[in-house]
Amino acid sequence: MDNNFIKRTILICRGSGCNSMNAGIIHETLKKVIEEHNLLNQVEIKLTGCQGFCQYGPQLVVQPDNVLYVKLKPKDLNEIAEKHLKNNKIVKEFLYKDPKTGESIEKKDMIPFYSEQIPIIRKNCGIINPEEIDDYISVGGYDALKKVLNNYKPNEVIKELETSRLRGRGGGGFSTAMKWQFCLNNPSEIKYVIANGDEGDPGAFMDRSLLEADPHSVIEGMEICAYTIGASYGYLYVRAEYPLAIERLKIALAQAEEKGFLGENILGSDFNFKIELKKGAGAFVCGEETALMASIQGKRGMPRPRPPYPANSGLWGKPTNINNIKTYASIPPIILNGGKWFSSLGTKDASGTIVIALTGKINNSGLVEIPMGTTIRNLIYNIGGGIINNKKFKAIQTGGPSGGCIPEQFLDTPLDYQHLTDLGSIMGSGGFIVLDEDTCMVELARYFIKFTQNESCGKCTPCRIGTKRMLDILTKIVKGEGTIKDLEDLEKIANIVKNTSLCGLGQTAPNPVLTTIKYFRNEYEAHILNRKCPALVCENLIEYHIDQDLCTGCGLCKINCAVEAIEGEKKHLHNISQEICIKCGVCFSICSYKAIYKKTNEN
Amino acid sequence: MGQNIVNELEYKDKNDILDIINQYNKDKNNLITILQEVQKILGFLPHNAIYFLSEELKMSPAEIYGVATFYTQFKFEEIGKYLIVCCDGTACHVKGSPLILNFIENYLGIKPGETSNNKIYTLESVACLGCCAISPVCIINGDTYGDLTTNKIKRILNKLEKEIKD
Ligand SMILES: Cc1cc2nc3c(=O)[nH]c(=O)nc-3n(C[C@H](O)[C@H](O)[C@H](O)COP(=O)(O)O)c2cc1C
Numbered sequence: 001m002d003n004n005f006i007k008r009t010i011l012i013c014r015g016s017g018c019n020s021m022n023a024g025i026i027h028e029t030l031k032k033v034i035e036e037h038n039l040l041n042q043v044e045i046k047l048t049g050c051q052g053f054c055q056y057g058p059q060l061v062v063q064p065d066n067v068l069y070v071k072l073k074p075k076d077l078n079e080i081a082e083k084h085l086k087n088n089k090i091v092k093e094f095l096y097k098d099p100k101t102g103e104s105i106e107k108k109d110m111i112p113f114y115s116e117q118i119p120i121i122r123k124n125c126g127i128i129n130p131e132e133i134d135d136y137i138s139v140g141g142y143d144a145l146k147k148v149l150n151n152y153k154p155n156e157v158i159k160e161l162e163t164s165r166l167r168g169r170g171g172g173g174f175s176t177a178m179k180w181q182f183c184l185n186n187p188s189e190i191k192y193v194i195a196n197g198d199e200g201d202p203g204a205f206m207d208r209s210l211l212e213a214d215p216h217s218v219i220e221g222m223e224i225c226a227y228t229i230g231a232s233y234g235y236l237y238v239r240a241e242y243p244l245a246i247e248r249l250k251i252a253l254a255q256a257e258e259k260g261f262l263g264e265n266i267l268g269s270d271f272n273f274k275i276e277l278k279k280g281a282g283a284f285v286c287g288e289e290t291a292l293m294a295s296i297q298g299k300r301g302m303p304r305p306r307p308p309y310p311a312n313s314g315l316w317g318k319p320t321n322i323n324n325i326k327t328y329a330s331i332p333p334i335i336l337n338g339g340k341w342f343s344s345l346g347t348k349d350a351s352g353t354i355v356i357a358l359t360g361k362i363n364n365s366g367l368v369e370i371p372m373g374t375t376i377r378n379l380i381y382n383i384g385g386g387i388i389n390n391k392k393f394k395a396i397q398t399g400g401p402s403g404g405c406i407p408e409q410f411l412d413t414p415l416d417y418q419h420l421t422d423l424g425s426i427m428g429s430g431g432f433i434v435l436d437e438d439t440c441m442v443e444l445a446r447y448f449i450k451f452t453q454n455e456s457c458g459k460c461t462p463c464r465i466g467t468k469r470m471l472d473i474l475t476k477i478v479k480g481e482g483t484i485k486d487l488e489d490l491e492k493i494a495n496i497v498k499n500t501s502l503c504g505l506g507q508t509a510p511n512p513v514l515t516t517i518k519y520f521r522n523e524y525e526a527h528i529l530n531r532k533c534p535a536l537v538c539e540n541l542i543e544y545h546i547d548q549d550l551c552t553g554c555g556l557c558k559i560n561c562a563v564e565a566i567e568g569e570k571k572h573l574h575n576i577s578q579e580i581c582i583k584c585g586v587c588f589s590i591c592s593y594k595a596i597y598k599k600t601n602e603n
Numbered sequence: 604m605g606q607n608i609v610n611e612l613e614y615k616d617k618n619d620i621l622d623i624i625n626q627y628n629k630d631k632n633n634l635i636t637i638l639q640e641v642q643k644i645l646g647f648l649p650h651n652a653i654y655f656l657s658e659e660l661k662m663s664p665a666e667i668y669g670v671a672t673f674y675t676q677f678k679f680e681e682i683g684k685y686l687i688v689c690c691d692g693t694a695c696h697v698k699g700s701p702l703i704l705n706f707i708e709n710y711l712g713i714k715p716g717e718t719s720n721n722k723i724y725t726l727e728s729v730a731c732l733g734c735c736a737i738s739p740v741c742i743i744n745g746d747t748y749g750d751l752t753t754n755k756i757k758r759i760l761n762k763l764e765k766e767i768k769d
């Protein structure tokens with residue numbers, strides 16, 4: 001019987017998503033179960049970062065079988081050990097089931113969510129232990145650095161990047177080769193390298209998961225950059241809201257230093273490089289490069305006009321190269337496989353892959369890495385598994401508060417910088433939010449403007465006052481108090497803010513408003529002309545009622561109503577007083593019998 | 604007047620702050636990091652600590668406040684025993700975070716940014732905690748709760764209430 005044992009590795013996801021769904025307990029229980037079943041010699045348990053399929057956490061992969069088990073509970077582990085690990089029988093019950101066919105899928109790579117992906121930036125995510133540098137080295141980690149230090153002159157690195165056509169992954173999409181060239185050209189003795197891991201776009205978590213799952217790839221990319229432009233000091237700027245990423249980066253930096261990949265005379269060469277970790281302190285605008293540099297220098301994170309660009313005058317006035325962390329993580333694979341290989345992926349406009357945080361009203365939420373040029377339809381209906389509860393797709397928001405929404409008629413658009421810009425949105429950093437028929441586009445526009453207005457640093461007038469005026473108008477409209485003149489003003493102000501703001505925050509803040517007006521003008525008009533919210537979202541324009549046939553008189557809504565607007569005896573029909581109701585929606589969402597419904601306010 | 608305020612600081616806190624300042628070389632460039640470390644040990648940035656920092660770093664209190672108030676991470680009032688951070692990032696928003704927030708507000712009788720009178724709860728609303736795949740999300744004293752519904756948050760709050768009573 002012992003001959004049947006296969007040596008296996010269990011990759012257990014310990015990214016932030018799974019951790020918050022008790023992956024820690026699963027991990028501990030798994031250790032115990034393996035011991036109890038006397039499997040210590042046959043099974044190795046490996047902690048990994050995010051495996052991407054966050055919606056189905058906590059999860060683990062059994063290798064070499066390539067079997068993914070999802071939504072695990074501690075009690076499930078015994079069965080997996082007994083059946084799968086001891087007797088080689090896959091436990092169907094815990095496999096991913098295709099929501100369309102109901103069929104369980106055994107091999108991880110056969111799941112549509114994974115099968116279309118081409119991981120380059122995320123190639124090690126969910127596979128290596130981010131807290132063990134040897135694990136990174138065992139999959140070719142730091143080989144690119146060695147190759148560069150031994151064989152490449154700085155301009156040869158840039159040549160390779162030029163061939164790869166790599167564009168920055170922080171949102172703007174500027175040519176990385178060109179950026180590095182500017183810095184290299186500057187004769188200054190002191191230069192800096194900065195990695196931007198601020199990721200302030202709400203609804204995005206690509207950078208977080210990369211830092212948690214494969215921190216060394218970012219460090220290696222920064223080193224290659226430092227070598228190329230001639231810098232010996234770097235900063236890694238990460239949001240304070242990402243404690244696990246910070247923890248793992250600290251471990252990675254210490255291990256890299258210990259192994260001689262960071263510090264003086266790296267790998268026996270005369271190249272010296274150190275990296276300091278800087279925590280952000282909660283300000284969206286600090287993702288903007290000049291604001292970020294002010295923040296590193298201990299100041300208020302205010303942007304300044306460019307030029308001069310950081311390549312000429314950055315940190316403490318010295319030439320500085322700043323890239324997104326995903327841009328840096330793309331460098332080692334480009335060096336190892338060649339720029340030509342990278343350039344062969346994607347479209348004419350954009351090479352390589354894009355990492356997307358897919359969220360909102362979508363069945364398969366999580367992280368995907370797909371070639372540039374993949375269509376939005378493929379992303380949503382194939383990889384994403386379609387809309388939750390088979391509702392109707394309304395739009396997809398790309399680029400967060402700086403981007404715009406893309407409606408149904410453009411579902412076949414290939415994803416790259418140019419196509420999205422043509423539609424009035426932007427690629428952004430990769431946070432994509434799927435919206436369905438229950439989303440009110442006017443309320444969403446108001447939500448984004450409230451965000452940018454709040455995050456506006458206040459330095460320039462168009463952004464400071466313009467976003468405030470836009471918010472005022474949008475608030476009026478969602479309350480059903482707007483006029484057609486308001487809508488005209490809104491468009492006018494939006495264009496002024498877009499064209500005259502100092503930094504990217506203000507220049508892009510009107511995008512959600514302009515695109516929703518462009519594609520969903522009818523929703524604005526419904527709010528203004530008919531005092532109606534078609535999606536039944538805007539509080540002032542809807543009423544909550546109790547369905548007589550469905551109400552059981554359980555009283556749950558009544559005890560949870562904060563303003564005592566609900567009356568009714570136990571076991572008898574309840575009723576909502578429209579005069580008292582504040583439309584908080586709590587009763588609607590708490591009713592076990594779906595007896596509470598919304599309708600348009602008739603007054 | 605600065606001196607009086609500084610004297611209100613406990614001896615131990617003063618020493619801890621001095622340690623932090625020295626660790627970062629009394630360097631103004633490290634102000635944000637220093638403030639983060641001070642907030643970590645004191646829970647918030649009291650007026651007297653700002654004055655103390657101002658003396659030690661040779662910066663005016665206004666300069667320090669100027670930086671500190673720019674960043675949402677910094678708190679200037681004591682926070683409650685339970686810090687409830689409710690996400691209203693885009694992913695959470697479209698999946699119903701306004702409802703969750705409404706429920707918590709009603710339950711605790713406080714609005715985002717406020718602390719309950721008995722100093723038990725502080726409620727905060729933020730934009731994105733980076734757990735968007737399990738939205739809507741809130742974090743209570745460092746523990747993340749995802750896929751929230753009003754029922755689920757009610758159970759969580761009931762549990763906290765019970766903890767307090769015990
Ligand atoms: C308001 C604002 C926020 C930004 N936030 C980020 C961010 O969170 N992460 C990022 O990498 N770039 C962000 N950027 C873009 C940076 O300014 C900069 O262009 C980028 O880090 C350059 O890296 P790349 O060339 O690798 O894309 C932001 C820009 C603006 C205007």
Ligand code: FES
Pocket residue numbers: 202203204690691692693694695696730731732733734735738739740
């Ligand atoms: S939007 Fe709530 S965690 Fe990202």
